[in-house]
Amino acid sequence: MKKFCGKIIVKMKPDVKDIKGEALKQAVKSVVELHDLQCAVGNWYQISFCAKNQVEALKFIDKIAQDILSNEVIETYEIKSLEEIDE
Amino acid sequence: MSKLKVGIIVFLGTNCEYDTKRACDFLGWNSEFVWQNDKIQKKYDLIILPGGFSYGDYISSGRIAKLSPAVKSLPIGKTMILGICNGFQTLCESKLLPGALIDNKNIDFISKVTEINFQNELISLPLAHHQGNYTCKNIDKSQILMTYQNNENGSDFAIAGIYDKKNKIIGMMPHPERAMYEELGLTDGRKVFKFIQNEI
Amino acid sequence: MKYKKFKLTENEYNHIKSELKREPNDFELHLFSATYSEHCSYKHSKELLKLLPRENAVFPFENAGGIKVGDHVILFKMESHNHPCAVEPFNGSATGIGGIIRDVLAMNARPIALCNSLKFGDKSKRVIDGVVKGISVYGNSIGVPNISTEVLFDDCYEQNPLVNVTTIGITKADRVLTSNMAYAGLKLMLVGSATMKDGMGGAAFASKKLSDEKKSDKLSIQIANPFAKKKLIEACLDIFSKKLVIACQDCGAAGILSSTSEVAYKSGCGVEINLDKIHLGDKSIKDFEIMLSETQERMLFVVDEQNISEIENILDKYELEHSIFGKVIKEKKYIVKNKGKIKADLPTVLLVNPPKVKIKFDNKKMKTQHKRTYSPTHLFTYSPIYEQYDHTVGARTQFQPCIYPSPQPSPARGEEEGENVIIYYCTPNFNALWLWEENCSLGVLTFSVVIKNNPFKEVYEAILTASKSLEEKSYKPIGITDCLNFANPEIPPTMHEFRQTILAIKKACEELNIPVCSGNVSFYNESNGSKIKNTPAFTMLGIKRL
Numbered sequence: 001m002k003k004f005c006g007k008i009i010v011k012m013k014p015d016v017k018d019i020k021g022e023a024l025k026q027a028v029k030s031v032v033e034l035h036d037l038q039c040a041v042g043n044w045y046q047i048s049f050c051a052k053n054q055v056e057a058l059k060f061i062d063k064i065a066q067d068i069l070s071n072e073v074i075e076t077y078e079i080k081s082l083e084e085i086d087e
Numbered sequence: 088m089s090k091l092k093v094g095i096i097v098f099l100g101t102n103c104e105y106d107t108k109r110a111c112d113f114l115g116w117n118s119e120f121v122w123q124n125d126k127i128q129k130k131y132d133l134i135i136l137p138g139g140f141s142y143g144d145y146i147s148s149g150r151i152a153k154l155s156p157a158v159k160s161l162p163i164g165k166t167m168i169l170g171i172c173n174g175f176q177t178l179c180e181s182k183l184l185p186g187a188l189i190d191n192k193n194i195d196f197i198s199k200v201t202e203i204n205f206q207n208e209l210i211s212l213p214l215a216h217h218q219g220n221y222t223c224k225n226i227d228k229s230q231i232l233m234t235y236q237n238n239e240n241g242s243d244f245a246i247a248g249i250y251d252k253k254n255k256i257i258g259m260m261p262h263p264e265r266a267m268y269e270e271l272g273l274t275d276g277r278k279v280f281k282f283i284q285n286e287i
Numbered sequence: 288m289k290y291k292k293f294k295l296t297e298n299e300y301n302h303i304k305s306e307l308k309r310e311p312n313d314f315e316l317h318l319f320s321a322t323y324s325e326h327c328s329y330k331h332s333k334e335l336l337k338l339l340p341r342e343n344a345v346f347p348f349e350n351a352g353g354i355k356v357g358d359h360v361i362l363f364k365m366e367s368h369n370h371p372c373a374v375e376p377f378n379g380s381a382t383g384i385g386g387i388i389r390d391v392l393a394m395n396a397r398p399i400a401l402c403n404s405l406k407f408g409d410k411s412k413r414v415i416d417g418v419v420k421g422i423s424v425y426g427n428s429i430g431v432p433n434i435s436t437e438v439l440f441d442d443c444y445e446q447n448p449l450v451n452v453t454t455i456g457i458t459k460a461d462r463v464l465t466s467n468m469a470y471a472g473l474k475l476m477l478v479g480s481a482t483m484k485d486g487m488g489g490a491a492f493a494s495k496k497l498s499d500e501k502k503s504d505k506l507s508i509q510i511a512n513p514f515a516k517k518k519l520i521e522a523c524l525d526i527f528s529k530k531l532v533i534a535c536q537d538c539g540a541a542g543i544l545s546s547t548s549e550v551a552y553k554s555g556c557g558v559e560i561n562l563d564k565i566h567l568g569d570k571s572i573k574d575f576e577i578m579l580s581e582t583q584e585r586m587l588f589v590v591d592e593q594n595i596s597e598i599e600n601i602l603d604k605y606e607l608e609h610s611i612f613g614k615v616i617k618e619k620k621y622i623v624k625n626k627g628k629i630k631a632d633l634p635t636v637l638l639v640n641p642p643k644v645k646i647k648f649d650n651k652k653m654k655t656q657h658k659r660t661y662s663p664t665h666l667f668t669y670s671p672i673y674e675q676y677d678h679t680v681g682a683r684t685q686f687q688p689c690i691y692p693s694p695q696p697s698p699a700r701g702e703e704e705g706e707n708v709i710i711y712y713c714t715p716n717f718n719a720l721w722l723w724e725e726n727c728s729l730g731v732l733t734f735s736v737v738i739k740n741n742p743f744k745e746v747y748e749a750i751l752t753a754s755k756s757l758e759e760k761s762y763k764p765i766g767i768t769d770c771l772n773f774a775n776p777e778i779p780p781t782m783h784e785f786r787q788t789i790l791a792i793k794k795a796c797e798e799l800n801i802p803v804c805s806g807n808v809s810f811y812n813e814s815n816g817s818k819i820k821n822t823p824a825f826t827m828l829g830i831k832r833l
Contacts, residue, residue, distance in 0.1 A: 012189075016222060017241075019190040030223070057265065068154070071147065071180060073187040099606060102430025106682040109723070140428045143514025159363050160701075194421050198677045202686045213679040215427070263678045270721040270728075272685065284416075 001050040004057040006082040010040035010070045040055060045069055048085065093118040094131040096157045096174075098141035101224065103264065107137040110264035114280055123152070127159040132287050133167045136174025138215070138262060147211045148188065149177035165287045167255045172216055175248070175258035184249060184258045185230075186223030191216070192241025200273065202236035203247055203261055206282060210263035210275035219260040219261065221246045233259060238262060257283065293320040302642040306634065310346045313571050314621040314623070314630045317575035321541035322548060323641040324808050330644045332808045333775040335789045343542075344802035349465050350537060351456070352804035354766040356830060357725040360460045365404075365453040365816075365826050367809035371508050372450045376594070378418025380450050381425035381511035385583050387454040388429065389537035392520055393586060395464040395527040396456030399681055400720055401426050402435040402733045403452045404770070404824040410446025418450055421511070423675040428513035429520065433676035434718040435683050435733045435826070446817040451770040451807075452765040453733065457724065463525055465537040467553035469589045471490040473533055475547065475558060475613035476595070478602060479519050479585035482543070482569030485510045488579025515584040515607075522605040523586060534589040544578040546587040547613070548621055552639045557620040560613040562630070572583060574625050575687050589615060593830075614782035648786060651779040673715065685719040685728060717756070728831040735824035742784045746823055747790035753827050762829030764799060769806040771826050774818040776810045784821045792823075 012018040020041035028037060047064060051057040061079055070077040093111050097120045099105045104120060111118035120129060123141075136158075142151040152163065152173075153159060158181055161168055170178040178184045191197050198215045221242035230249045238245040240260075248259030259279075266276030290300035311319065321327055329336070341347040341592060345360055353362035356484040368383025388398050403422060407415050426433050433685070463622070468497050486509035526532060534554065536546040541564070551558045562577050590598060595611065602609050616622070620639050621632040678684050720729045735748045754764045771788060772779045796803055812819045 017189065017192075017220075019192060019220070020196055023194045068146065068150065071150065071187055073179070073224075074189060100428075100514055102428075102517065102680060106680070139430060139510070140514065140517070143428070143512070143517075161786060196675045196677070197428055198427075198679065199674055200679070214681055216675040217427075262679065265682045268682065269687060271682065272687065 003048065003050050003087050004082060005048040005085045006047065006061040007080045008045045008047070008061065008069055008077055009042055009080055010045070010067050010075050010077045011029065011040055012066070012078050015073055026072045028085070037078070043069070048074050054082070054084070091116040091287070092130070092281075094121045094127060094129065095119070095135050096121045096123065096134065097182075098123040098152050099156065100141045100143050101137055101139035101173070103138035103262070106264045107135055107171070110276065110280065112186060112269050120252050121157055123155040123157050125164065126156050131166055133169060133283065136168070136170040136177050137264070138172035140219065141173055141177065147225055148173060148181070148202065152177040153181040164254050167283065168257070169283060170258040172219075172260055173264060173274070175224045175260055176218060178256060178258045181241045183254070183256055184251060186221055186226065186249070188218045188260070189220045189222055190218055191220050191239070196275070197239050199239070201239060203233050204236055205233040205279065211266065211273060212263060212275055213265045213273065214239065214261055218239070218259055221260070232257060234263040239253070255286075290668065293317065295319060295323055299323055299641055301333055306637045308826040310404065314575050315633060318544055318578060318631060318633070318638060320542055321579050322638050323583045325776070326422060326540050327545055328641045329808060330641050331646060331782065331810060332771070332785065333681055335786055336806070336808070338789055338793050339700070339803040340427045340793060341802050344804040346394070346463065347802070347804055348357070350393045350578065351454075354802070354828065355460055356722065356727070358460055359457055359722075359724050360396070360463055361455060361457055361729065361828065362391045362394055363453060363766070363826065364390050364805035364807070365451055365771060365824065366385065366390070366807040367451050367501045367591065367770050369447065369449050369641060369772065369809055369812055370548060370811060372414065372418050372448050372797050373814070375508040376414045376448075377421040378508050378511050380418040380421030381513070382509040382583055383424060383450055383452050385453050385473035385513070385516055386518070387510055387537050388431065388516065389539060389586065391454050391456030392523055393535045393537040394456070394458065394737070395462055395524065395776040398454050398456045398520070399430045400455040400731065401431050401433045401448070402455075402731060402826050404437045404735050405443040405451075405564060406439050406449035406735075406822060408442055408443065409440045411416055411445055411448065414448050418448065419672050420676055422452070425511055425513045425805075427677040428750050429517045430680050432647065432678045432680045432684050434556065434678050434720065434733045435716055436673055436676070437716040437733045438672060438737060439735070439737065441737060442816065442821065443819045445531060447812045447815045449772050449773065449819065449822060449824070451824045452615070453768060453811070455720070455828075456728070457722070457805075462527075462533065464535050466534050466550050468534040469550050469554035471556055471615055471617040471639035473589050473615040474592055474611050475560065475615065476588040476590050476598070476609060476611050477565055477585060478588055478609045479607055480515050481566050482572070482577055482580050482582050482583050483567070483569040483586070483610055484572055484580060485649050486542075486583070487579060489575060499781055506712070509581045512584050515548065515596060516533050518605040519584050519586065522602055522607055526598055526601050529597070531594040532590055536587045538585040538587055540581065541589070542578070542580050542582065542585065545648065548635060548639050549613070550587065550589060551619070551621060551635045554615070555619065555693070556618045557618045557622070557635055558613055559616050559622040560621065560624065563570045563612055564612040564627040566610040574630060578623065601686065646782050647777065648783050649779040650783040653725065683720040685721055686715065686717075692749050701787045703770055717760070719762075728762070730757050730760060730829035730831060732827045732829070733825070734827070735822055738784055738821040742821065746788050747795045750792065750795035750825065751799070754801070757827060757829040758765065761830075762831045764801050764827055764829045766801055766804045767827045768804055769823055771806070771808045772812050772819065772822045772824065773808070773810050774813045774821060781810070781821065788823050
């Protein structure tokens with residue numbers, strides 16, 4: 001068994017209103033003038049666990065991301081990294 | 088006519104279960120609480136998922152509640168299921184109802200008694216939510232049960248509640264259980280429960 | 288000058304030394320720094336508060352006092368959380384609610400309503416937004432409706448906002464749990480969040496004026512966790528309903544130290560505490576920090592050993608951590624051990640009672656520092672405050688207020704300096720709760736007095752006006768709670784105005800025949816360059832039977 005650590009980012013789908021992102025945009029505008037400002041707000045997760053190999057670890061991360069971390073109706077997830085780590 | 092048997096699911100963080108029970112008592116219905124970790128085993132005429140902040144709304148409203156044994160054992164299609172506010176969010180998260188509830192368009196909590204279009208009339212029901220903004224791709228218009236007269240939270244088509252008649256599942260953001268009593272000057276919640284009773 | 292490090296006066300230090308007949312060690316001095324602080328000991332206000340009328344109040348000296356209504360008791364109390372809100376508005380106001388909720392919960396009362404009285408300067412958008420959001424997020428999450436709110440603006444609150452919160456709870460009259468029933472042999476159980484370093488020195492923080500070093504002030508901020516509180520409420524009421532706890536005290540200011548010392552003192556016994564048995568959330572926490580930490584959402588249960596396992600089963604159901612960390616002893620001593628080594632051994636009476644302070648009652652006429660003409664364009668728009676509070680949860684709230692879309696300034700009050708006080712009309716300060724249990728209506732009115740130049744007259748008239756206002760709505764006033772927000776008590780004319788305020792409350796309440804059921808005092812509401820106009824705030828309750 002090896003130990004893995006996965007980092008996942010969850011964002012709103014491009015065609016769904018990102019209300020927190022809009023609010024952040026207004027807040028940034030009130031502090032500094034920036035051209036072409038766009039903001040997105042999402043969540044960052046870190047999950048570490050033991051698995052036989054990278055393939056199996058990826059399967060687990062995908063399942064966790066799909067079942068718990070994101071709601072596919074409105075969100076997408078991206079596995080930023082999945083690395084083997086020391087125990 | 089025998090008394091209606093109602094199961095009210097309670098999660099850690101639910102806070103409308105007593106209001107819901109009081110409403111059932113008022114209507115002469117027999118209600119009892121079902122704990123989140125228990126599988127639903129008794130036969131009920133109606134199962135209610137009440138409002139609140141189940142699991143602290145961690146990750147997202149209803150996201151963790153949907154994984155509970157109680158929700159996983161809901162008798163779909165056999166028993167009428169009603170989700171109110173957080174309950175509606177949980178039903179959408181579980182894919183038992185289409186669409187999803189996201190943050191209100193003004194990003195704040197909305198608490199007010201407001202006008203709702205229901206069964207061809209305007210009724211007054213309280214709203215109290217942070218994520219009540221209903222969004223859905225390809226909404227089936229026949230499933231729209233109630234809409235906001237003033238669309239305070241920015242929902243698609245001002246949808247406040249939907250009814251999947253085939254699977255006997257209703258979800259709504261307004262709180263009918265808080266609008267049952269003359270003492271509070273709000274009684275239109277009775278109309279909502281009467282409708283549900285007729286559908287059972 | 289060692290005592291200065293521990294915020295003690297020379298007099299206090301000498302008193303401790305002479306009572307102990309030895310030098311207190313550093314650990315013990317840390318304990319005294321909290322218990323002798325103004326916030327914990329009420330040393331400037333204690334004697335005057337004894338003047339307030341308490342007849343017909345129930346439990347006026349417990350966590351929250353109240354009034355009997357039929358077979359039930361309505362417990363209510365108002366508290367302040369001013370200093371934390373100036374530094375970290377969101378957590379400051381949220382934990383303010385958390386604290387006051389615990390006070391009625393500790394007495395086995397379900398909290399059924401919240402009220403708040405807020406004072407801001409109109410330039411502090413960050414503070415206003417943060418405070419309102421904190422109250423909103425916390426109150427809404429735990430499902431307790433905010434029903435009565437008062438918001439006032441004045442320049443004097445710009446650096447020193449006032450956030451006063453009232454909670455109202457209900458329980459059966461014969462089921463009230465108190466903190467004075469402990470006896471030797473019982474065990475001490477800590478329930479709730481794992482103790483960490485947040486809120487360190489909070490009691491001392493509230494007992495001094497705000498410093499310019501905001502960072503160190505930030506370390507004293509407690510972190511709110513409404514989900515944990517909600518679980519705590521349900522677990523406690525479940526456990527109390529099964530009569531499994533003998534005495535209960537909430538862990539508020541000075542956390543474990545104050546809750547255990549209060550129980551020991553009120554029960555007339557002592558305690559022995561083992562620091563190494565306490566469930567912790569931070570491995571780096573020092574021994575005295577464990578005693579003083581103000582980690583939120585914790586309660587102290589005093590229990591009989593045979594009930595421990597049943598209590599633990601219920602706590603596990605609600606996913607709440609717990610630890611058995613001490614016991615009640617017969618000797619009136621306060622003993623703290625860490626891994627068997629004694630860290631503190633003090634007489635309880637000495638720990639809880641600082642020596643009397645000399646109070647300066649001189650009436651020095653202070654020239655108000657602010658001269659500012661108010662301009663409505665200064666005000667920014669944001670969601671009406673009241674719409675962010677869930678006010679219908681609980682199905683008891685009887686009035687759904689008419690919300691005005693924008694704030695209306697009150698008419699300008701002439702040329703007097705610093706006179707412009709604007710009332711933000713979007714909040715109702717009167718509301719009523721239907722008491723299903725007793726078939727009657729409980730009227731709730733929140734109001735305050737911004738003292739100008741005649742404290743006695745202004746406070747007296749305000750209370751009479753409030754009472755009249757309740758009577759006009761057919762409510763018979765039955766009780767009042769107060770939150771007295773004042774400046775530095777060591778500098779006149781603070782204590783003069785404080786005494787006049789107490790005398791006015793006494794006169795008004797005796798005339799109206801209503802007791803002061805509970806209350807709170809907040810001193811040191813000032814920071815470099817600015818101090819508040821002394822502001823007593825109140826919540827008055829009335830009953831209407833059909």
